[in-house]
Amino acid sequence: MSARLTVDLDALAANWRALDALSGGTASAVVKADAYGLGAKKVGPTLARAGARRFFVALPDEGAALRGALGPGPEICILGGFAPADISLFRDHGLVPVLNSAAQARAWFDAMPGAAAGLQVDSGMNRLGMEAEELASILPLPDAVGFVTSHLACADEPEHPQNATQLAAFRAMTDGLGLPRSLAATGGILLGEAFRFDFTRPGVGIYGGAPFTDARAVVTLEAPIIQVRDVAPGESVGYGAAWRASQPAWIATIAAGYADGILRAAGQGGLSAFWQGRRLPLVGRVSMDLITLDVSRCEGIGPGAMIELLGTSQGVDDVAAAAGTIGYEVLTSLGSRYARRYTGG
Ligand SMILES: *Cc1c(COP(=O)(O)O)cnc(C)c1O
Numbered sequence: 001m002s003a004r005l006t007v008d009l010d011a012l013a014a015n016w017r018a019l020d021a022l023s024g025g026t027a028s029a030v031v032k033a034d035a036y037g038l039g040a041k042k043v044g045p046t047l048a049r050a051g052a053r054r055f056f057v058a059l060p061d062e063g064a065a066l067r068g069a070l071g072p073g074p075e076i077c078i079l080g081g082f083a084p085a086d087i088s089l090f091r092d093h094g095l096v097p098v099l100n101s102a103a104q105a106r107a108w109f110d111a112m113p114g115a116a117a118g119l120q121v122d123s124g125m126n127r128l129g130m131e132a133e134e135l136a137s138i139l140p141l142p143d144a145v146g147f148v149t150s151h152l153a154c155a156d157e158p159e160h161p162q163n164a165t166q167l168a169a170f171r172a173m174t175d176g177l178g179l180p181r182s183l184a185a186t187g188g189i190l191l192g193e194a195f196r197f198d199f200t201r202p203g204v205g206i207y208g209g210a211p212f213t214d215a216r217a218v219v220t221l222e223a224p225i226i227q228v229r230d231v232a233p234g235e236s237v238g239y240g241a242a243w244r245a246s247q248p249a250w251i252a253t254i255a256a257g258y259a260d261g262i263l264r265a266a267g268q269g270g271l272s273a274f275w276q277g278r279r280l281p282l283v284g285r286v287s288m289d290l291i292t293l294d295v296s297r298c299e300g301i302g303p304g305a306m307i308e309l310l311g312t313s314q315g316v317d318d319v320a321a322a323a324g325t326i327g328y329e330v331l332t333s334l335g336s337r338y339a340r341r342y343t344g345g
Pocket of ligand 1: 030184185202204205
């Protein structure tokens with residue numbers, strides 16, 4: 001028996017539709033990092049059926065794999081930009097680079113004259129994108145340039161002053177370019193009308209993560225109990241003897257660990273698991289393949305019982321909070337050892 005990851009494709013499609021509605025029907029779909037760990041091969045076609053026509057991934061290899069899943073129609077854009085070494089991936093799979101520097105732009109225009117591209121400008125995050133002078137240096141733009149984007153650094157904090165600063169910088173850099181514009185990812189969509197421009201680029205909200213708190217849960221992760229034992233007062237459990245029983249305890253060992261995305265840090269942060277709606281505290285450290293739970297008050301529990309680690313009782317953001325991280329990292333850490341099951345779609 002092994003852990004089981006269930007991805008609810010109906011919930012995923014509903015989340016995309018909700019974000020698309022909030023975007024005035026302009027949402028693209030961000031499916032980088034294998035659709036945030038959930039499987040781009042299934043997620044991509046589900047979102048295409050829901051109505052997504054433009055997709056974003058980080059790397060050309062991801063784009064090539066996504067093209068295989070989506071077939072010819074939808075636009076697939078590469079956030080990481082263009083490097084000449086990847087020319088055949090772009091050409092063979094009809095990928096659209098998001099050009100992040102004047103050098104990338106010139107290389108693309110030279111290598112693929114007339115082929116579609118997008119631009120990214122830096123509005124203040126200082127990660128990817130052209131500065132104003134770089135943008136000026138490649139004007140006038142070829143007709144094949146189809147859109148211009150930028151990315152917000154603080155969109156998950158609505159009160160953060162950098163949101164307004166970046167909005168103003170984006171306007172200043174792109175007013176008058178005559179191109180469709182995109183600034184908002186999930187957080188930006190929720191900041192309101194002024195941030196939405198011509199199309200949006202939601203990612204994490206599609207997969208059920210904050211800051212889209214109205215999202216439906218998409219992921220359920222369950223793992224079986226493989227052994228149950230009595231632990232006497234004074235005995236310890238797990239590596240480092242980090243947990244010691246103060247009273248007689250009944251401890252269940254579950255077949256999932258940090259190699260399966262049960263972040264080790266979450267063990268120190270009060271991670272729980274759930275069985276038939278009941279909360280089971282994690283005791284001791286998270287190991288690579290195993291965790292241990294206190295099941296002392298659970299009549300009838302035993303080997304073979306499936307324990308919920310992610311789902312409606314405890315979402316990706318709850319686990320993230322326990323680990324001192326964000327839902328994005330919980331999702332993309334989900335391992336490949338599971339039996340994966342897709343429902344709906
Ligand atoms: C990852 C990413 C997105 C999607 O962001 P979410 O916060 O997951 O919605 C959009 N645009 C860019 C440039 C990104 O890197």
